[in-house]
Amino acid sequence: MSTSKSVSSSSEDDNELRRGPWTLEEDNLLSQYISDHGEGRWNLLAKRSGLKRTGKSCRLRWLNYLKPDVKRGNLTPQEQLLILELHSKWGNRWSKIAQHLPGRTDNEIKNYWRTRIQKQARHLKIETDSREFQELVRRFWMPRLLQKVKESSSSSAMSIQNQAIPLVLDDGVSQQSTIGTIPWQGACVSMNGGSPTYMDQHEQNSDSEHNSGSCISFSESANMPKVSHHFGHTMDQFHSLSNNDFGTYSYDPYHVNDNAYEMETFKAATAKVAQDVQYPIADCQTAGTDWLSNDFACTMWNIDELWQFSKLQK
DNA sequence: AACAAGGTCAACCGCGCAGGA
DNA sequence: CTCCTGCGCGGTTGACCTTGT
Incomplete structure (x- = not known):
């Protein structure tokens, strides 16, 4: 995983897709967009939400982490x-x-x-x-x-x-x-x-x-x-x-x-x-x-x- | 305290499938 | 039928954390 690349935020790669760990701002942006527009159409979501992430990445983050019914902690x-x-x-x-x-x-x-x-x-x-x-x-x-x-x-x-x-x-x-x-x-x-x-x-x-x-x-x-x-x-x-x-x-x-x-x-x-x-x-x-x-x-x-x-x- | 080894888990990648043009 | 796009799945990676020495 090339996360070091992902965190770079110089102006020249502002247009590049971000990779690696999600920030709180990105999480908020994604959650807000989904609460307004719903899940699905991930590529469109990725473009319109302002996130510099792939649709795939957005989907994964939502389903595995941000979705409200996701349980955390040890398995029973x-x-x-x-x-x-x-x-x-x-x-x-x-x-x-x-x-x-x-x-x-x-x-x-x-x-x-x-x-x-x-x-x-x-x-x-x-x-x-x-x-x-x-x-x-x-x-x-x-x-x-x-x-x-x-x-x-x-x-x-x-x-x-x-x-x-x-x-x-x-x-x-x-x-x-x-x-x-x-x-x-x-x-x-x-x-x-x-x-x-x-x-x-x-x-x-x-x-x-x-x-x-x-x-x-x-x-x-x-x-x-x-x-x-x-x-x-x-x-x-x-x-x-x-x-x-x-x-x-x-x-x-x-x-x-x-x-x-x-x-x-x-x-x-x-x-x-x-x-x-x-x-x-x-x-x-x-x-x-x-x-x-x-x-x-x-x-x-x-x-x-x-x-x-x-x-x-x- | 410092380092190494091992464990955990979020995130990425590539592939395949489905549906539409 | 073929191509393209979007999506979902399983496998893999690597940063971070914990434990042991």
């Missing part, structure tokens, strides 16, 4: 969950995914995926489009995010109750219990075979088989063991494992990737999942790489923590 566990699910369904269709996360832009989601998810995959030395990674996401990451949704919804149920769609978590035994809500109209995620499946309103309507009215739920499946089963204890135990049973460990949904304990749990689950779904653990390793003993593991995880974790699995 619900949003992270949806991104994971929708990406597994649609791949890098960022704009399509963004349509299902009100206030979030495709750019933001794309950045989240690249900086958080892909980073995690790099550390584990697996490809994000690989079967192994998909399994990890479905069996490990999503259930934990669901748990986070449950926690956040129970603490803030009052604030989102009115607009929410019910979330249902099957406890894996017999009964179902409502665990929380997703605060978006028309969104629905169900756990089929232990993995969440997202359907938008249109798909729900067109797919009566899935149109149960409930949203996030787990359902039992003989051939798809639950994450809790991988650890040989109940879902509740799994949940507490995920949270505070490691001494000072505290689960932070916004920094899932950075926590050494998180990585440890993730890695162990990976190995177990690989066994349980009946493809060899070697499949979870890229050629010539053992991520149970590589340099990364050695620096990220200490032996005491590993021992504590293995104890919990017994």
Whole structure:
């Protein structure tokens, strides 16, 4: 990016297009023009507004930053969950995914995926489009995010109750219990075979088989063991494992990737999942790489923590 | 305090598609 | 049918920020 060029404002290049970061004046000018004339016809807007920007640049600035309904700040566990699910369904269709996360832009989601998810995959030395990674996401990451949704919804149920769609978590035994809500109209995620499946309103309507009215739920499946089963204890135990049973460990949904304990749990689950779904653990390793003993593991995880974790699995 | 390394995210680029002339 | 223009999308870049040494 040649931003240094963009900020030059000598008289001789007054006619040149500006590039780089937007100034407050430019933002005001763009916002004012759009409030007067509306969105769209970006090239015309760029010419008439007095901005020395391309129509493209104006559009991007408006959609990604200035538009009033653009949300700022960390993605909620619900949003992270949806991104994971929708990406597994649609791949890098960022704009399509963004349509299902009100206030979030495709750019933001794309950045989240690249900086958080892909980073995690790099550390584990697996490809994000690989079967192994998909399994990890479905069996490990999503259930934990669901748990986070449950926690956040129970603490803030009052604030989102009115607009929410019910979330249902099957406890894996017999009964179902409502665990929380997703605060978006028309969104629905169900756990089929232990993995969440997202359907938008249109798909729900067109797919009566899935149109149960409930949203996030787990359902039992003989051939798809639950994450809790991988650890040989109940879902509740799994949940507490995920949270505070490691001494000072505290689960932070916004920094899932950075926590050494998180990585440890993730890695162990990976190995177990690989066994349980009946493809060899070697499949979870890229050629010539053992991520149970590589340099990364050695620096990220200490032996005491590993021992504590293995104890919990017994 | 200074520097390096790594992470984040706003912005740019190139490509492809749609619609109109 | 071809060309042109506008627009949107996904990939990439690089400035800025944070964290570690």
